[in-house]
Amino acid sequence: QCPPPPDIANGKHSGQGLAVFTSDMSVSYSCDPGFVLVGEAHLNCTSAGAWSAPAPRCQGHLCPPPPVIDHGQHDGKAMDVFSPGKSVNYSCDPGYSLVGKSSLHCTDNASWSTPHPRCEVLQCPSPPSIEGGSHNSQEVEAFIPGMVVNYSCDPGFSLLGEASIYCTESGNWSLP
The missing domain is CATH 2.10.70.10 (Complement Module, domain 1)
Known part of the structure; x- marks a missing residue:
């Protein structure tokens, strides 16, 4: 028998509400919207009475830094945290004009919206x-x-x- 599986911040496991966890039982972890699971999603109760791995954690979804475009720049700062819904605006160097949408936003799956804008010679x-x-x-x-x-x-x-x-x-x- 194993102790109850650890609860995790911003997520839950499939064993909520159960009182007894016997060997060969497993629980699955999932995260709340806007968070991503880091670690093992499935833990098994071993015959030794311990869980097969440490509990995972839920980390907030973050986008990587916004894409760099030739002959242009965006208004995001180097140390900004780019969470879902955050937008950056692009502009072009003198002598170039922007083609496409002038802004991109961080999506719920931690990637930037597409297509990316580009700067072409004016x-x-x-x-x-x-x-x-x-x-x-x-x-x-x-x-x-x-x-x-x-x-x-x-x-x-x-x-x-x-x-x-x-x-x-x-x-x-x-x-x-």
Whole structure:
């Protein structure tokens, strides 16, 4: 016969309410929602009158540190504890734009929600064409902030406005 199995904080065992625990009886431990079992989930009463292993414990579910994204950061602090329901917000470095949801949350199974956001190089659309003229970047495929495009007119046409526009940090062209 074994003594009653130990009770555990934030959890319970299947022998609750029983008074006698004979050899070859077993009990199973489980944790309350938001906690994870650490140790043996099933204990057996041995013929020597002792339980086969120490009682497990229930540890609060915690997420690992939030995922790191290239060219971006989150607002979680290095020493934060990330429990279920906690969220972090992401932002991108200058010259990059966020693709996907800007926040992730720690789920009940101690992992971060998906998909993870990412930061992509900010680009301007192709520069506008003008009637009776062209720009000097016809062969360029990607226009990144800071790039300058120069316009010129075909013979017989005069340029009105600025001859150059540039791709701004917000991914738009400056006004001509």
